[in-house]
Amino acid sequence: MTVNLVVQREGRFWIKGLSGIALVVTRYFGGILLGTGGLARAYADAAVSVMEVAGIVERRLYQELNINLDYHWLGLIKHELENGGGRQINIKYEQQVNIQVYLRPETLDDIVKLLTDKTAAQIVAEKGKSIYL
DSSP states (O other): OEEEEEEEETTEEEEEEEESOOOOOOOSSOOGGGHHHHHHHHHHHHHHHHHHHHOOOOOOEEEEEEEEEOGGGHHHHHHHHHHTTOEEEEEEESSSEEEEEEEOHHHHHHHHHHHHHHTTTOOEEEEEEEEEO
16 A cells, blocks of 8 residues: 655645555544544644654665675675675675675676676575565
């Protein structure tokens, strides 16, 4: 379900389609004097005020990728991951280098192919879980 939120900023109204949200508004006065329409407007105004103050955070789906490689490939791989939109790149330095990175699902296969080609298939890349970042 998508909710259209109307926000007034700088004298203009903006409509934002929001989905996957939960918003709770508590009013301690029942509002019988407001009537049905007035009560609905009061709740809607409270919801808009909360959304304006809280702000909207957009999260996108990412796929985890774990890569094992020799040290001499680290600079190249890190550069390609950063250029490919990699997020939260974590590197562990052990006998080999272990890199954990999150990539957009639509680019993941292309980046794995690029890395495999550039290293002459000397890396091991495994897909992990999906996560919203």
